[in-house]
Amino acid sequence: MKKSQLIRTLGLVVFIISSSVLAHGITQSQVEQAIATAEKLLIQSAQVDHQWSTAEPLIKQAKKALQLKQYENAYSFAQKASQQSTLALKQADTEQANWALNLPK
Amino acid sequence: MKKNTTPVAFILLALTATLLPGLLSATEMTGKEIAFDRSKGNCLACHAIEDGDMPGNIGPPLIVMKARFPDRAALKAQIWDATVKNPISIMPPFGKHEILNDTEIEKILDYLYTL
Amino acid sequence: MKIFLNPFVFIALIAVTVNVMATPEEDKKTFQQFYSERFSNIDLDEFSNGVYALDKDARSQWEAMSDFPPYEDALEEGEELFNTPFENGNHYASCFQNDGQNIRQNYPLFDTQRNTVVTLELAINECRIHNNEQPLPYKKGDIAKISAYMASTSEGSATNVSIPDTKEALSAYQAGKQFFYTKHGQLNFSCANCHVQYAGRKARSETLSTALGQTTHFPVYRLKWEALGTLHRRFDSCLINIRATPLEAQSETYKNLEYFLSYMSNGLPINGPASRK
Numbered sequence: 001m002k003k004s005q006l007i008r009t010l011g012l013v014v015f016i017i018s019s020s021v022l023a024h025g026i027t028q029s030q031v032e033q034a035i036a037t038a039e040k041l042l043i044q045s046a047q048v049d050h051q052w053s054t055a056e057p058l059i060k061q062a063k064k065a066l067q068l069k070q071y072e073n074a075y076s077f078a079q080k081a082s083q084q085s086t087l088a089l090k091q092a093d094t095e096q097a098n099w100a101l102n103l104p105k
Numbered sequence: 106m107k108k109n110t111t112p113v114a115f116i117l118l119a120l121t122a123t124l125l126p127g128l129l130s131a132t133e134m135t136g137k138e139i140a141f142d143r144s145k146g147n148c149l150a151c152h153a154i155e156d157g158d159m160p161g162n163i164g165p166p167l168i169v170m171k172a173r174f175p176d177r178a179a180l181k182a183q184i185w186d187a188t189v190k191n192p193i194s195i196m197p198p199f200g201k202h203e204i205l206n207d208t209e210i211e212k213i214l215d216y217l218y219t220l
Numbered sequence: 221m222k223i224f225l226n227p228f229v230f231i232a233l234i235a236v237t238v239n240v241m242a243t244p245e246e247d248k249k250t251f252q253q254f255y256s257e258r259f260s261n262i263d264l265d266e267f268s269n270g271v272y273a274l275d276k277d278a279r280s281q282w283e284a285m286s287d288f289p290p291y292e293d294a295l296e297e298g299e300e301l302f303n304t305p306f307e308n309g310n311h312y313a314s315c316f317q318n319d320g321q322n323i324r325q326n327y328p329l330f331d332t333q334r335n336t337v338v339t340l341e342l343a344i345n346e347c348r349i350h351n352n353e354q355p356l357p358y359k360k361g362d363i364a365k366i367s368a369y370m371a372s373t374s375e376g377s378a379t380n381v382s383i384p385d386t387k388e389a390l391s392a393y394q395a396g397k398q399f400f401y402t403k404h405g406q407l408n409f410s411c412a413n414c415h416v417q418y419a420g421r422k423a424r425s426e427t428l429s430t431a432l433g434q435t436t437h438f439p440v441y442r443l444k445w446e447a448l449g450t451l452h453r454r455f456d457s458c459l460i461n462i463r464a465t466p467l468e469a470q471s472e473t474y475k476n477l478e479y480f481l482s483y484m485s486n487g488l489p490i491n492g493p494a495s496r497k
Binding site for chain 2: 423
């Protein structure tokens with residue numbers, strides 16, 4: 001095993017151990033709540049015609065991880081999904097004024 | 106012994122691959138690779154870059170970056186959110202919209218300063 | 221609201237307030253003038269040819285292909301479908317003015333009874349429903365073929381979209397206009413970013429088309445699709461590219477966008493169906 005490979009493998013081990021430790025901090029119901037929030041925000045962004053295509057796949061990944069009981073992972077996907085839709089809603093808000101700057105003069 | 110370590114390594118790898126795809130790709134890809142990758146920076150869509158095939162011409166060619174952006178923070182700010190300077194900028198706000206993470210943007214910056 | 225603190229934005233906002241409030245007719249004038257100034261060597265009618273008005277190399281390839289257009293069979297099928305009677309014996313022609321011939325240029329129109337935009341594809345399906353037939357799926361297939369045939373009977377007629385002087389028609393137009401200039405998707409593009417501000421430039425090796433003339437040649441045979449598709453299908457492709465979730469075909473938003481975009485091309489000749497990359 002090359003030195004770099006060894007370092008990488010060690011890094012992975014440390015990462016997995018630390019993430020499994022962290023996983024104990026997230027409960028199933030917290031994940032479910034996070035997914036529900038992400039879904040709510042996704043619908044809100046669609047209601048203003050600003051849904052991003054990045055959000056829904058993250059929710060799917062979160063649900064898949066939840067099924068596998070990878071709670072920390074699922075939680076992180078759900079939060080990322082929420083963040084994408086939150087940014088989409090922010091975009092909708094900013095563009096309420098900003099769009100007019102695009103007009104040809 | 107060898108029989109035992111292989112599956113362990115494999116499981117570790119598989120676990121990591123499912124757990125941390127974003128992180129793994131970010132750590133393994135070079136700045137140039139992130140810049141060229143169509144699903145990452147996709148800089149060539151708009152900018153000509155040395156070595157890049159069929160670049161677009163929406164933005165300026167990425168040359169003599171050190172002279173054009175002596176301040177690294179200013180270049181990072183432009184990649185992070187170009188709409189701060191120009192609210193209708195066509196350049197995607199890579200940082201603000203989490204298209205790329207901070208590590209990836211820093212790697213792109215390192216690469217850009219070699220141009 | 222922080223955005224208003226930016227002096228650039230503030231000044232620009234004052235400067236554009238006039239344009240925000242402009243009438244559709246004023247908008248159209250500014251819009252067409254913008255392109256004729258930027259591409260001063262190109263005749264207005266030429267914009268109906270999309271990127272092939274701008275890109276000479278692509279044009280010669282495209283013209284070579286036009287000798288045997290890839291949509292030829294679909295167009296013939298469209299004519300056959302159009303002329304085939306429904307089970308009740310009625311024809312599509314019975315639903316349209318002038319028996320459906322040479323009317324493409326008037327669509328989309330605004331229905332002041334229902335206060336909504338009616339696209340040609342919507343009118344085709346409403347004709348079917350009216351005659352007790354199942355509506356066709358939008359975006360591709362038979363509806364695109366029928367629409368292609370109907371467009372072909374309007375070849376050369378000038379786009380003639382009208383906006384009735386009602387609050388509702390104007391607000392449909394305004395909604396389409398706002399959508400066109402609004403940034404969408406994770407990549408944060410407005411339609412105008414590519415098709416107004418950077419029209420004629422290249423994204424990778426693809427020339428960005430002008431928004432002017434974009435509606436005249438639909439439905440389009442896209443080499444990428446290997447089939448005809450409607451304008452709303454094309455909207456989907458743009459939105460997917462900027463990482464936005466596509467909207468429903470014939471949704472109010474898409475219809476309003478089509479209404480605005482078609483009005484901007486008023487006066488340009490209908491030349492659909494056409495082939496595009």
